[in-house]
C-alpha cells in the first residue's frame with residue numbers, strides 16, 4: 100500500500116475521494132495532503148440526493164487538520180459544484196471532512212473543542228497557533244448546535260443570578276435548572292426584561308412555564324415582578340446567600356459609622372463578616388476583646404448571628420423564630436439593622452419558603468465561580484456573546500455532537 104492510501108485510511112475518506120499526493124516540509128514542520136476525486140466520478144445531488152450528478156466546475160479549498168506526529172497538517176482539495184440530473188441546478192458538494200465555510204477539518208474542530216473545555220482560549224490558540232477569533236467561531240458553532248437540541252420539558256425548578264461580565268457595570272444573568280445543576284439560559288442585561296427573554300427561549304426548548312413550581316432569586320424587585328408576571332405558577336424562594344449578605348452589609352454599615360469614634364474597630368471588617376468558628380485564633384481574641392467593650396457593632400453582630408440560626412430551626416418553628424428575631428432587630432436602635440429587618444419583613448414569605456422548597460442558589464454560586472474563571476481565561480478578547488457561549492460550554496452540560 101502506498102503512503103497516500105495510508106493517509107486516506109487515516110483520514111477516513113471514502114471514494115470518490117482519495118489522497119493524490121502527500122508533501123512533507125521538514126523545515127516548516129508541515130504536512131500537506133492533496134485530495135482529489137476520481138475522474139468521471141458522480142456525486143449525490145446536495146439538494147435531492149440523486150446519484151450520478153456530474154461535476155460542473157470546482158473551487159479550491161484548504162482545511163487545517165489534526166497534527167500528524169508533530170506536523171501541522173493541511174488538507175487541500177478542489178471541491179466540485181455538480182449538476183443534478185433531476186434538474187435541481189448546479190449545487191456545491193459538501194465535503195465529508197469539514198463543515199461548510201470552515202477552514203478546519205471536522206476532526207480538528209473536535210480536537211479544538213476538547214481543548215477549549217479544559218483550558219483558556221488564548222492558551223489553545225497559542226498551542227495550535229491559530230488566532231483566537233477562529234477558535235471562538237468554532238466554539239460558537241458547536242455550542243449553538245448543541246443548545247438548539249436542548250429540551251426543557253421537565254424543568255420544574257429555576258435559580259437565577261447575575262454575574263458581572265467585566266469590570267464596571269455590565270452584567271449577564273444566568274438561569275439554571277437547579278435540579279439538574281445546569282445553566283439553561285444566559286443573557287446580557289439584568290432587569291425585568293431578562294425574565295421575559297428567558298421565558299421565550301425556555302418555550303422554544305419545549306419548556307412549560309406552568310410546570311415551573313419553584314424559583315430561587317435575590318430580592319431584586321425586577322426579578323420578583325418578572326417571575327410573578329411570566330411564571331405565575333412558581334413560588335419564589337429568596338436565596339439564602341443574598342439574605343445573609345443583606346445582614347452582613349448592615350453589620351458592616353454599623354461598624355463603619357462607629358469606627359469614626361472607636362478607632363479600635365479599624366481593620367476588623369472581615370472579623371464581623373464571619374462566624375466565630377471560621378475565625379483564626381488571633382481574630383478570635385480581637386473579637387472577644389471587642390465584644391466586651393459595649394460596641395454597637397458587637398450588638399449588630401449578635402443579631403446577625405441569631406439570624407444565622409434561623410436556617411437551622413425546624414420548619415414548624417421557623418416563622419415564630421423569624422417573628423421574634425424581627426422584633427429584636429427592629430428594637431435594636433441600630434438604623435442599618437432595622438432597615439435590613441424591614442427588608443426581610445417585605446420578603447417574608449419568600450424567605451420562609453426555603454423551609455418548604457429547600458432551594459438555594461448554591462449551584463449558581465459554583466457556576467459563577469466558573470464564569471469568573473472563564474472571564475479571566477478569555478482575557479484580552481471578551482464580549483458578552485463569547486462569555487455566554489463559554490458559560491454554556493462549561494456549565495450547560497450540553498450534549499456535544501462532535502465528529503469522531
Ligand SMILES: [Zn+2]
Nearest residue numbers: 144147183187
Ligand atoms: Zn437534485
